[in-house]
Amino acid sequence: MRRVPLGILGSGKGSNCRAILESISTSGLAAEVRVVISDVFDAPILDIAREFLIPNAYLPPGGFRTRLEPQAEVDLVRMLRDARVELVALAGFMRVLKAPMLNAFPRRIINIHPSLLPKFPGLEAWQQAREAGEKVTGCTVHYVDEKIDHGDIIAQREVPILP
Template structure:
């Protein structure tokens, strides 16, 4: 299986995935990283791991459709089988959904369907729930509405701050995401 990671920022989940590929706990090949942000730190992380990295902005195109067509061309050129979203902060459009049916995977920092969207950790913390978590799911046309693959709970203690909860969520993500990807890819072999 040939995997591409799409990310918009720091790339800490990409780092965990890249390390899992290097340790061969995930079968297949991590063939490229793409970012819609030209200054995203994930691009430096990709270079460190010697993974080809590409970037262009939606602002470089007249429409979202043209942007995604250019991205799809890149993915087809690299014979990508799966897209793994790791902090990719854009909604996936119809063209990519059709090209990769049930082959676009995302991680979200809450127990979906609770707290979808951009601020899952903060929303759970502010709401005062006692348990939140991490969800790995397939992407569909909605916002964090695709079929759930795996979830793991993260308790919120009375002494947690938003920062400490964020760290607990990230630790869970960095362990869970590579495990789930390894299972999915192993099942495909």
């Protein structure tokens, strides 16, 4: 079975990255993680990549809080292409991607979002669900497009909100 060359982008602790890597090694997920890249210098996701012996890199994001500097995004495209990635997974990546990435990987960037989209896009989705009095929330895997948490939904799973 062909393994899809995958790049993972993350900004935080890397729990979704770990789940992907463990699924590849234990459940036969047909992917090969070629590189893990973070916009946070000391993000634990990079430690997870090293634990699994996956090439990893820090990408200096520049001065914007919610997106990459234009040159940083061009550098990101180069890093992913150098790793010969075909699919990009955003696993807790907290930056909005713009034209360089969207054009380089059309319909080949997926995001893992912690709500049942279209409900509760953006930051703090769990908190939004609690404040709205929801009894159920979940996660969504979707294609990334030019809007935040908007692209076509690939999969969703529900989980109860416990008191």
